[in-house]
Amino acid sequence: MTDKTVLVGNFAHETNTFVTSKTGRDLFKERREYFGDEIPKKLQGTNTQVGGVIDVAENNSVELIHTVAATATPSGLVEADIYEFYCEQILDGVREHAADLDGVMLCLHGAMVPEGLDDGEGPLISSVREIIGEEVPIAVTLDLHGNITDEMVSKSDVLIGFESYPHTDMADTGRTGMRELIRTIQSDIDPVSHIERPPVLAMGPKQNTREGPMADVMAKAREYEERDNIVKVSVFPGFHQADIPSMGWSIPVIADSNSDAAREVSRELAEYIWDRREDFVSDYPEPPEAVAEAKRLAADLDPDDGFVLMADVGDNPGGGGAADGTTVLREMIDQELTNAGFAIVRDPETVAQCVDAGVGERTNVNLGGKTDDFHGDPIADLNVYVKAVTDGEFRNTGPMGTGGENHLGRTVLIECGQDDGVSVIMTENRMQPLDAEIWRHVGIQPERLNVLVVKSTNHYRADYEPMCSTNIPINSIGLVAMDPRKYEFERIPRPQFPLDKMTDEMYPNW
Structure with missing residues (x-):
């Protein structure tokens, strides 16, 4: 033609x-x-x-x-x-x-x-x-x-x-x-x-x-x-x-x-x-249970096993989440995880504070939880080490959106928690961290982590699952909650399973 x-x-x-x-x-x-x-x-x-x-x-x-x-x-x-x-x-x-x-x-x-x-x-x-x-x-x-x-x-x-x-x-x-x-x-x-x-x-x-x-x-x-x-x-x-x-x-x-x-x-x-x-429909763990299981599994990892992978589903920016939810990250810090990574927290205010402090410096921050009331409170007075600062520009190298440009705004890698064991990627802009290049562009090889958490629902699987030993989706709070029963719908067609009790006879018989 x-x-x-x-x-x-x-x-x-x-x-x-x-x-x-x-x-x-x-x-x-x-x-x-x-x-x-x-x-x-x-x-x-x-x-x-x-x-x-x-x-x-x-x-x-x-x-x-x-x-x-x-x-x-x-x-x-x-x-x-x-x-x-x-x-x-x-x-x-x-x-x-x-x-x-x-x-x-x-x-x-x-x-x-x-x-x-x-x-x-x-x-x-x-x-x-x-x-x-x-x-x-x-x-x-x-x-x-x-x-x-x-x-x-x-x-x-x-x-x-x-x-x-x-x-x-x-x-x-x-x-x-x-x-x-x-x-x-x-x-x-x-x-x-x-x-x-x-x-x-x-x-x-x-x-x-x-x-x-x-x-x-x-x-x-x-x-x-x-x-x-x-x-x-x-x-x-x-x-x-x-x-x-x-x-x-x-x-x-x-x-x-x-x-x-x-x-x-x-x-x-x-x-x-x-x-x-x-x-x-299924049952998935809440943040305390999920993090405890990840910690247990990580303790028994062999070098070639691959990291324990978790998805903070409720705050997935790929579904409209604020990307500053703190419930999962707070559990990681409280349960003293080490050699762990978390992406992302969108927090322009804290990014600016860390950029001003400078790479190699420590500062106390109020991290995340600033957008709304649906994603947890800020982690207050958290002492962090500023590990790296980037312009947030990189291209996807994984199988989804390969070659596509990403613009995170100013991006900061901080270390916090027990022995600075939790590395957190903070950004000015929201973006689902579905491509592992987001870690490499801040200087971390994700394969070397024991536990890795991303704010995503399923897209992360394409690039991360080949590197992991276990994958745990977390039933976390937020505006992208995995379970439709957590929403108050007013305008959708009803009845709908699993929102409503339904029998076989309720489906159209042609």
Whole structure:
């Protein structure tokens, strides 16, 4: 295929509606904000959706028109004017080039909630459709944690989600979306879709696609794609930190010219998830129990065993957490762990204090717990040793987001606790420490630690699990609590398991 033109827009945000602060342009600039010709220079060859789109376009002689690539670390509602600003970057490009476009590729998230709306993606897709009409196909790629609306499905021709959590397949998803868009442009397929929503909410760690029930669900999805007429089966367990009507599990299926085939597969997979609903709920240790177990295991480690890995799930900045929660770190200090690491604590005030003190100096700080009342109190009058100061700039080297830039702001490595045995990475900006390069850029080889804690839910698994001996997700407090039963929902569909008592008879019988 030659001489085809596709416009690309990338605008992504995972919105935690329980976070009271809003998301402005500064948070997008902090994470990723590129425009026009700058985009391929920054994202080509990276494990991102746009990186994958560029790969396929080059291999198929498709001209790409880049508009914007904007992503912010998950946080509160996107400010209305900022939502409009980024949407207009895409829509202005569509208007300018509408007569020349053979297709539109939108790399979005699926769980964006702007001020005044419940759905950030559906209206954007509809606006693109309004400009280009029904004949020009639209492909949309989304994060696995999208809360998928009917508008997203009906206004796009191809809608595809990540298949892995940790999201190591971002570029692969971009490639798949672009390939299916090209096939639609060439009339090789005539995509039709159907979506079902089983009333099940999965706990955060249970959404891990590498093992357990989620791995089984993904395997079933791939099996269904072997059926005649089935183009793609996407699985979205949803993002339960959003109190909106579309929150929850969704199964959109694309078929080639056969809506009955799409409906049949979507319903079968939804029923399979419903039948496995109990497998998506479990018990996980609270901070005191988890830290005590880590200390016990670390005492028996052999040099080649790998560290004990723990996840401070409740304060995961990758789900909107403040990243300054102290409950787990306080336990590590109180239980006198040594040769241990903790990432991260976002605390600009303490970062500034430590920078002023200087590398090699000691100072007393009030660490963390400054953002809100949901993540624990500050650790008061903590004596720390300032080990290193960096500019917080590094690129991911692990399997998720490989090659992507990180901008932590000023970053300080401190040592504290028993014999200065706990090393803590403090930052000015929030970021999920999913890539182990965050340790190396402050001078620590993570493999040499006995215990390592990261504020993450599942993404950390991709880079850290190959180095660890044991992995312990912690049921810690915070606005990204792993258990949906800890939230007070007012607007989601009910009943939902496990929020409500449900029987087999309560699920739709087709």
